[in-house]
Amino acid sequence: MRFSDFKIVEQKVLSEAKGLFGRNAGDRFVHGDGREYSIVEVVAYPDAQTQKYETPEARDEAIAQFEKDHQGQIEWVNRPAANMLAFGIAVLEDKDGGHVYWGKYLQFTKHDMLGTWSNNQVPAGWNLATKGAQKLQAGYDPQNLIKTEQRFAGVDNIIRTVESNSPDEMRSTFTEALKDLAQGRGGIVFPGLYEQMPAIRDYFGEIMQPVALMGGVIKGQAEQAREVLADGANWRDCQVFWPMAMNAALCDSFMIAPNGQEIGISSKGGSGAKASAKNLFDAYKKAEKEGNTELIENAAYTIKICTIVAEETAKNGPVKLGEYLGIEGFDQELQEEINRYMNEGKGDLEGISAKAQQALAPYNVQLATKGFNAGYALLSAVAKTCAARINENPEFTKGALLLLNQSSIIQVYTKMGKSGNDAILGEFKAVYPPNFEGTLKVDGGKNYYSSRVGGKMAFYFD
Secondary structure, three states: OOOHOOOEEEOOOOHHHHOOOHOOOOOOEEEOOOEEEEEEEEEEEOOOOOOOOOHHHHHHHHHHHHHHHHHOOEEEOOOOOOOOOOOEEEEEEEEOEEEEEEEEEEEEOOOOOOOOOOOOOOOOOOOOOOOOHHHHOOOOOHHHHHOOOOOOOOOOOOHHHHHHOOOOHHHHHHHHHHHHHOOOOOOOOEEOHHHHHHHHHHHHHHHHHHHHHHOOOOOOHHHHHHHHHOOOHHHHHHHEEEOOOOOOOOOOOEOOOOOOEEEEEEEEEEOOEEOOHHHHHHHHHHHOOOEEEEEEHHHHHHHHHHHHHHHOOOOHHHHHHHHHHOOOOOHHHHHHHHHHHHHHOOOOOOOOHHHHHHHHOOOOOOOOOOOOOOOHHHHHHHHHHHHHHHHHHHHHHHHHHHHOOOEEEEEOOOEEEEOOOOEEEEEEEEEEEOOOOEEEEOOOOOOOOOOOOOOOEEEEEO
16 A cells, blocks of 8 residues: 555645645644654545545554555554544655654545644644744744853843844844843833734743843742752842753753752743753752652652663663663664664665564664664664653653652743733743643654664653
């Protein structure tokens, strides 16, 4: 069964209401952790003339054949019911040529499938990257307005840097806003920018929050954090820096207290939080330093996982994880095979071991990927399998939340409203100790590709 065996739904320029079956090839979806995939095509099975399979078993047989032919697993966005005898497949591709497949169970197919699969009915963490959304956030974030990970020793240096890097049309607005916050004034007006309010809140807010702390605008539990973490030092006496990686972990900025304590600021707006092995490992070390044996015992599974990721190299970590998790075939012998193929630059799968074949079996291996290397492909498969195994166990999230909620992090919420066409800064709300919620998942595919390794295994809140 190939894509060409079926009728591909006609692609048009459509409104958002037309859904995935109306998306154009090249339309992008982005994940909260930084991954990005583009639509290749969206296909309905069976074709509109046949409309549906005769039985659920026949439907499932077609699905199994698809996965076998494409050497990949479909990620479903809904559950099948007895009357759902058809399905749709969205094929997406990343910049390295890797593919993912999203599926939706349907009752039947027809010639016009528009509106039968909404843009937001996609796997957790993914969102359509519309041109409007790209324009909305462009230029308002620390990566554009700060542009450096250097430590700032005072608000004046921050303001000068933002003033220098701001778009011409926003320079005076951003500069005056920061000056007001540094002098302890809130209720700031962003004239005529109501439509840009989400971008100001979610992106410029990451810069406003540390300045507001240093200006004394944010009180409440921020004061408790200052007493506990900074030994009572004034926020104005702290240094501040912003991590420049767009997929930086969990904290959007850091205050460095005079006592040397690094205090993370997790900015809360419209974007989801990210985490890292370092966040979890640092939280574990904090608990260990404080003699919190109860926490360490209750989070033992999570601690072991994040310790392996934190202490092992990106190339050794996944196999070490597999050994800890007891996954068959993930052992030192497989690691040696992976290392050998990496060093040789092996560009095919000829002659690989049975153990390596078993590791690759569940995944879509694209030999045509530029720079394909069998060693990297194997490592990517191992990372994804380990992530899936960890995500099946609720003990990981349980332990992660226990660790993060006693960490040296302040969560800060930026609230905004409107007056006519103006955006109005309402208030900042600080939460300490932090109160992270949700399900923390491991992403084995973000930094592991069939042509390279981009970093260690990542974590994200679902």
